[in-house]
Amino acid sequence: MATVSQPFSGISPQELAAEFAAIDLTRPLATTEAALHELSQLWLRDAVWFHHPRYIAHLNCPITLPTLLAEQLLSAVNTSVDTWDQSAGATLIEQKVVDWTLNQIGLPQGSEGIFTSGGTQSNLMAMLLARDSRVAKQTPERLVKHHGLPAEASRWRIFTSALSHFSIQKSCALLGLGYEAVIPVDYDDDYKMDSAKLAQAMAKVRDEGLIPLAVVATAGTTDFGSIDSLTDIAELCHLHQVWFHVDAAYGCGLLTSTQHRHRLAGIELADSVTVDYHKSFFQSVSCGAFFVRDATHLRHVTVHADYLNPLSAKQEGTPNLVDKSLQTTRRFDALKMWLSLRIIGRESLxxxxxxxxxxxxxxxxxxxxxxxxxxxxxxxxxxxxxxxxxxxxxxxxxxxxxxxxxxxxxxxxxxxxxxxxxxxxxxxxxxxxxxxxxxxxxxxxxxxxxxxxxxxxxxxxxxxxxxxxxx
Ligand SMILES: Cc1ncc(COP(=O)(O)O)c(C=O)c1O
Incomplete structure (x- = not known):
């Protein structure tokens, strides 16, 4: 990596694909050296190098050395942080990093979080909890996880900037609400969601007999890095009693900034927050997390399985992180943030x-x-x-x-x-x-x-x- 002279070789998909044509995966090579030699031709020679100073394309970062050290340890031990009996201390390490991040965001006592594969999964969790918590409030005896969507679901609407990430649309499609449930709100001259237009759009939806379900603010749009006016949006959400999600997948880097932290003012008012350590905390792919103001909402993703995480374990106080996650087997990515914080520290990040x-x-x-x-x-x-x-x-x-x-x-x-x-x-x-x-x-x-x-x-x-x- 130290000798890489440019971020990419420039090879085309067709040129590289031609080199794969003769590879037969049913026949192993004779030695590890041969496999590595082949790999250097097929992958490393033409890799896209995020650490190169002239790689300035997408939201990818070079990584800290502690994150690399952590990758080696977590893969060697092969911990899965789904249940205590597969992870022990790893569960407590993840919980500690979650608590640290909740503290950086400024979420109060009673808030919670979980590591995810990245912003897409975190945003999906946000939309899922917004959806299921509304139903739990309206009809506690008819939870979505038991009975599916209620009749009013086709009237739910989610508001987000026209510049927000496409994972919001994708989440709504996966959750049975469809792309049509997402109302794109125009942005102002600074590429922030226009709060006045958001207020108008919410009022209009109500007049039409539809139901505002959630607002997604972006703290760091993918293209412009613009941060929506979190405090104004929080107020509107409070007024309309709708879920307020902040997608800080990119802007989360400001959480540790000494000079610019104030740009995230209002993030602490969110019902939920997306954070991607693999974008702005210099961690290796993948490393993200989801945070929610009221931990009890996470019950909407909990399923108890006798063989894995029985209800009795919860009653005994055994921490099984699978209770809070969409995944079952899950990487111990929290170790990367843990070692980064323990070795180079928050200030360096x-x-x-x-x-x-x-x-x-x-x-x-x-x-x-x-x-x-x-x-x-x-x-x-x-x-x-x-x-x-x-x-x-x-x-x-x-x-x-x-x-x-x-x-x-x-x-x-x-x-x-x-x-x-x-x-x-x-x-x-x-x-x-x-x-x-x-x-x-x-x-x-x-x-x-x-x-x-x-x-x-x-x-x-x-x-x-x-x-x-x-x-
Ligand atoms: C604002 C924003 N949110 C969410 C995502 C999705 O994150 P991930 O790629 O980690 O799933 C991105 C990715 O670029 C993003 O820019």
Missing amino acids: GEAFDQVMALTVETHHRLVAYPQLEVLHAPELTTQVFRFHPTTELSATEVDDINQHIRKGLNRSGEAMIAATRVKGKQYLKFTLLNPTTSIDDIQQVIDALIYRGEALASHRLQSKQHAGAH
Whole structure:
């Protein structure tokens, strides 16, 4: 890894797939060395390296050394944190990291949490508890887990920013509510969910005889890193008596920040919170968690099995974490956070996040200085959405096309990995900075490379236009 010179080789799926054609998994190789040699050809040679300073594409981070140490230990022991009799101390370690995080969020006594595979599963749990706790309140004798959805389910609505993560839609589909249950709320000029429009949408839904079930605020949208106005939204939820979920899968890095923690103000008012340590706490994939203000809601995911976690164990006070989880066999990912906190400490994690925040501000200053670049926003976390737009002589489709080619060309060259997104129908480029070892010089190299490509593509287009015009 130390000798990797660029984040990717640039190989195409077709080129790499061709190398797999002759592999026969029914015939083992003669030695481990042979298997590793083969693996280095098939995987490592063309791996995408998140630790490389010019990997600035998606929400992936380089990892702390303690998380790597923890991975070795937890795999060797092969602990499963579903029941006490498969984990013992590991259960208590997870509980301690959960309690630490609840404390960082500011959730009160009586709150609880559980490690998950990541933000998607945490968001699913949030929507599940919002759904089942409403039914438990309305008709305690007809819980969803026993009787399925009630007749009013088709009238439930979930409100979330048009910029929130797609796992909210996916969760609603899985929970029998459908994509149609999700009302996308428009965002303001800072890419935050517009609280006034949210209030209007909730009132409108009520007027139509529908039922607001939950609001999902995003603390760190995937594209813009924008943080919805948590305090305003909490107030609205309180007024309408609906579940308030905060998806802080990305913004959770601010929990340990010494300089920017205030940007999460209001997160402590949530009914539930999603946290991804594998995004903003520099932990290896996967490492996420879900938190809920009132632990009793977790009973909606509890099923007692005689062979595993009988009710009697709970009555005796044996902690079986499976009672709180959607999974049964579950990785001991909490150890990674535990060792990170015990070896490098909370401050180091916060400083690393602050460092990438500062780098993003510097990056923003560099980007806005180029007249050929159109930058959409000032950074609130660590992303930048922008595009190459050198002249009005190019049509909207040509600009979109050029930006797509810039990204494809750059990623194909492997000298840098950047991301792309669409905003209001237009094509943009995106940087996601989560690597504290990336320097502003690395960023400058990427900017130079993308502008060089953009200029070449634009002048080619303009020349062909002139050529066509001359004929
Ligand atoms: C805001 C947000 N929420 C949830 C998720 C899903 O998280 P995961 O990929 O860990 O399932 C993402 C992933 O990028 C995200 O950006």
